[in-house]
Amino acid sequence: xxxxxxxxxxxxxxxxxxxxxxxxxxxxxxxxxxxxxxxxxxxxxxxxxxxxxxxxxxxxxxxxxxxxxxxxxxxxxxxxxxxxxxxxxxxxxxxxxxxxxxxxxxxxxxxxxxxxxxxxxxxxxxxxxxxxxxxxxxxxxxxxxxxxxxxxxxxxxxxxxxxxxxxxxxxxxx
Amino acid sequence: xxxxxxxxxxxxxxxxxxxxxxxxxxxxxxxxxxxxxxxxxxxxxxxxxxxxxxxxxxxxxxxxxxxxxxxxxxxxxxxxxxxxxxxxxxxxxxxxxxxxxxxxxxxxxxxxxxxxxxxxxxxxxxxxxxxxxxxxxxxxxxxxxxxxxxxxxxxxxxxxxxxxxxxxxxxxxxxxxxxxxxxxxxxxxxxxxxxxxxxxxxxxxxxxxxxxxxxxxxxxxxxxxxxxxxxxxxxxxxxxxxxxxxxxxxxxxxxxxxxxxxxxxxxxxxxxxxxxxxxxxxxxxxxxxxxxxxxxxxxxxxxxxxxxxxxxxxxxxxxxxxxxxxxxxxxxxxxxxxxxxxxxxxxxxxxxxxxxxxxxxxxxxxxxxxxxxxxxxxxxxxxxxxxxxxxxxxxxxxxxxxxxxxxxxxxxxxxxxxxxxxxxxxxxxxxxxxxxxxxxxxxxxxxxxxxxxxxxxxxxxxxxxxxxxxxxxxxxxxxxxxxxxxxxxxxxxxxxxxxxxxxxxxxxxxxxxxxxxxxxxxxxxxxxxxxxxxxxxxxxxxxxxxxxxxxxxxxxxx
Ligand code: SF4
Ligand code: SF4
Numbered sequence: 233x234x235x236x237x238x239x240x241x242x243x244x245x246x247x248x249x250x251x252x253x254x255x256x257x258x259x260x261x262x263x264x265x266x267x268x269x270x271x272x273x274x275x276x277x278x279x280x281x282x283x284x285x286x287x288x289x290x291x292x293x294x295x296x297x298x299x300x301x302x303x304x305x306x307x308x309x310x311x312x313x314x315x316x317x318x319x320x321x322x323x324x325x326x327x328x329x330x331x332x333x334x335x336x337x338x339x340x341x342x343x344x345x346x347x348x349x350x351x352x353x354x355x356x357x358x359x360x361x362x363x364x365x366x367x368x369x370x371x372x373x374x375x376x377x378x379x380x381x382x383x384x385x386x387x388x389x390x391x392x393x394x395x396x397x398x399x400x401x402x403x404x405x406x
Numbered sequence: 407x408x409x410x411x412x413x414x415x416x417x418x419x420x421x422x423x424x425x426x427x428x429x430x431x432x433x434x435x436x437x438x439x440x441x442x443x444x445x446x447x448x449x450x451x452x453x454x455x456x457x458x459x460x461x462x463x464x465x466x467x468x469x470x471x472x473x474x475x476x477x478x479x480x481x482x483x484x485x486x487x488x489x490x491x492x493x494x495x496x497x498x499x500x501x502x503x504x505x506x507x508x509x510x511x512x513x514x515x516x517x518x519x520x521x522x523x524x525x526x527x528x529x530x531x532x533x534x535x536x537x538x539x540x541x542x543x544x545x546x547x548x549x550x551x552x553x554x555x556x557x558x559x560x561x562x563x564x565x566x567x568x569x570x571x572x573x574x575x576x577x578x579x580x581x582x583x584x585x586x587x588x589x590x591x592x593x594x595x596x597x598x599x600x601x602x603x604x605x606x607x608x609x610x611x612x613x614x615x616x617x618x619x620x621x622x623x624x625x626x627x628x629x630x631x632x633x634x635x636x637x638x639x640x641x642x643x644x645x646x647x648x649x650x651x652x653x654x655x656x657x658x659x660x661x662x663x664x665x666x667x668x669x670x671x672x673x674x675x676x677x678x679x680x681x682x683x684x685x686x687x688x689x690x691x692x693x694x695x696x697x698x699x700x701x702x703x704x705x706x707x708x709x710x711x712x713x714x715x716x717x718x719x720x721x722x723x724x725x726x727x728x729x730x731x732x733x734x735x736x737x738x739x740x741x742x743x744x745x746x747x748x749x750x751x752x753x754x755x756x757x758x759x760x761x762x763x764x765x766x767x768x769x770x771x772x773x774x775x776x777x778x779x780x781x782x783x784x785x786x787x788x789x790x791x792x793x794x795x796x797x798x799x800x801x802x803x804x805x806x807x808x809x810x811x812x813x814x815x816x817x818x819x820x821x822x823x824x825x826x827x828x829x830x831x832x833x834x835x836x837x838x839x840x841x842x843x844x845x846x847x848x849x850x851x852x853x854x855x856x857x858x859x860x861x862x863x864x865x866x867x868x869x870x871x872x873x874x875x876x877x878x879x880x881x882x883x884x885x886x887x888x889x890x891x892x893x894x895x896x897x898x899x900x901x902x903x904x905x906x907x908x909x910x911x912x913x914x915x916x917x918x919x920x921x922x923x924x925x926x927x928x929x930x931x932x933x934x935x936x937x938x939x940x941x942x943x944x945x946x947x948x949x950x951x952x953x954x955x956x957x958x959x960x961x962x963x964x
Contacts (some may be wrong), residue, residue: 241697256955266718312633314722
């Protein structure tokens with residue numbers, strides 16, 4: 233038996249005392265830069281779709297109802313809280329909030345939908361200058377993502393067939 | 407030897423069989439050879455030049471060159487060269503000579519190429535299905551370019567059963583996993599047991615294969631992939647994030663601003679600190695020594711907090727984009743980080759001092775899970791597993807990236823070849839990480855965080871990058887491509903090689919040593935638990951339901 237090392241180990245424990253935090257009864261404040269759920273501000277958003285085009289999780293959908301109205305829908309289900317949407321937004325319309333307790337049974341709780349009024353642009357109708365060639369717009373001009381089934385519409389043949397995602401996760405659309 | 411001299415030697419030996427050689431940098435060697443020469447060239451590199459096998463990659467290059475591509479990556483650790491031996495295979499005859507009988511470490515990688523791309527490794531000693539699920543039809547290969555990322559192959563058969571090998575004479579089969587109390591990830595070992603002794607095993611894994619490479623090659627874009635790469639692993643995510651970015655940067659020969667390199671180094675070392683402390687705790691937990699498990703995790707927690715302060719999240723740092731980093735280390739954080747390192751060092755020292763003398767842990771782990779130098783060479787074992795067997799390799803020193811060429815540190819080795827030595831190596835490496843971060847903080851110069859990228863990235867370039875993850879070398883291989891995304895991205899996490907060493911490690915050992923042997927290579931850990939409270943006075947236990955928890959949190963917020 234190595235009594236000495238056991239004593240030393242006991243000392244380490246005694247010195248540490250109690251460290252467990254009383255979460256969830258009490259939450260620690262999060263640091264200033266914490267990346268929680270992104271919050272969209274419809275008043276600032278110009279509908280450029282930069283966020284939708286550069287979201288790694290494809291969580292932001294865009295649907296052009298007509299020339300003047302564009303719908304932006306943030307789903308939030310797979311959102312990785314990476315903050316890239318907030319990075320590329322030219323209008324600072326997205327803030328990475330301090331919300332982190334976002335687990336829910338009703339997916340509608342975390343969804344955000346923006347109805348945007350678009351004025352007509354002289355060129356394509358939908359323009360956005362990307363920060364670098366790596367943040368390219370994947371779909372220029374008009375966009376018709378599938379809002380009903382909540383998924384991106386790809387230009388390539390890599391397009392989701394109906395049955396495939398519906399069986400994916402059973403979620404309650406609220 | 408420099409890469410030029412290595413090349414000259416290879417040319418002298420193989421002459422015209424070497425079709426082309428590229429030396430995109432001093433420390434890279436890309437060798438295009440005739441298909442018939444692939445095996446002798448690899449054998450020569452692996453045995454005569456004593457290079458370390460890293461990984462094999464298959465790619466469907468038909469849309470671009472009309473052929474398939476196979477690459478075997480090797481590392482010349484002493485000479486600081488990463489080398490790729492490539493060969494093109496005709497589209498109508500997807501067959502290549504297997505190198506597994508001369509380079510045993512290529513066993514899995516070649517089977518993966520067969521499964522995913524459909525290139526047959528001719529002469530493979532054990533050409534069994536590895537990656538694809540049981541019900542997947544033969545002849546359907548998901549990483550081919552004509553296979554869409556979301557396609558479900560025709561003829562997928564839910565009922566089809568996997569054919570396991572017959573156990574050797576006199577052995578019983580004990581299934582271990584996919585669900586097992588001490589196995590944190592779903593993998594299945596069929597252990598062949600004779601009494602209490604393990605005599606062999608068959609492995610069936612890849613149950614949580616997520617098709618990440620396919621997504622990157624067909625859906626995501628260059629700057630989106632880092633966020634997904636970091637989700638390859640919950641413990642060493644930043645490693646993959648950096649390794650991917652570096653592979654692309656190496657392909658397009660992009661220089662980073664120095665400050666970004668220092669920040670990458672700091673974040674990687676922060677990650678190593680938390681991973682080593684986590685693992686030492688877990689290893690103790692597996693052998694039933696929960697005191698140290700608790701203490702190690704307690705000491706670890708402040709590291710998570712500082713990572714959260716710097717990056718906005720305690721584990722997913724979302725650090726890199728191509729050409730730089732997203733988060734700066736401000737003067738405030740610098741001060742705080744320095745204080746934290748001092749405290750960490752002061753707290754970790756007595757723990758290590760106590761543990762390294764603890765006869766009980768030593769008795770439980772010495773001579774267990776043995777992998778010696780030969781096993782490391784043949785199976786391509788990396789990281790603490792190799793260093794604990796006296797194999798002096800560490801990508802931070804051997805293939806310097808980020809700012810590692812500007813800091814001093816020691817590569818810790820031991821020679822017990824067993825679990826105990828791995829504990830010693832990882833517990834001691836903590837101090838080296840502290841040293842590295844301190845030097846970075848001292849030497850970091852002000853400057854931009856991101857290189858300017860003015861044009862689209864060039865197409866068809868090859869990039870290799872190795873990053874020393876806490877549990878071993880993580881290797882990424884990239885071919886740049888069209889549409890703002892790579893054509894091919896191959897990730898080799900350290901566990902891919904280390905897991906192949908397990909059958910040898912557990913052979914002729916007690917069944918009870920299986921868990922710690924496996925635990926010693928550090929497969930990942932993730933867990934979700936619900937809340938249980940114990941009243942300290944009455945000892946009454948109350949398990950909280952989900953509703954009650956939600957109520958509590960809502961009441962707190964209101
Ligand atoms: S935080 Fe990241 S994953 Fe979430 S919506 Fe924004 S870009 Fe997409
Ligand atoms: S990037 Fe900003 S401005 Fe553009 S659509 Fe998204 S939220 Fe709106």
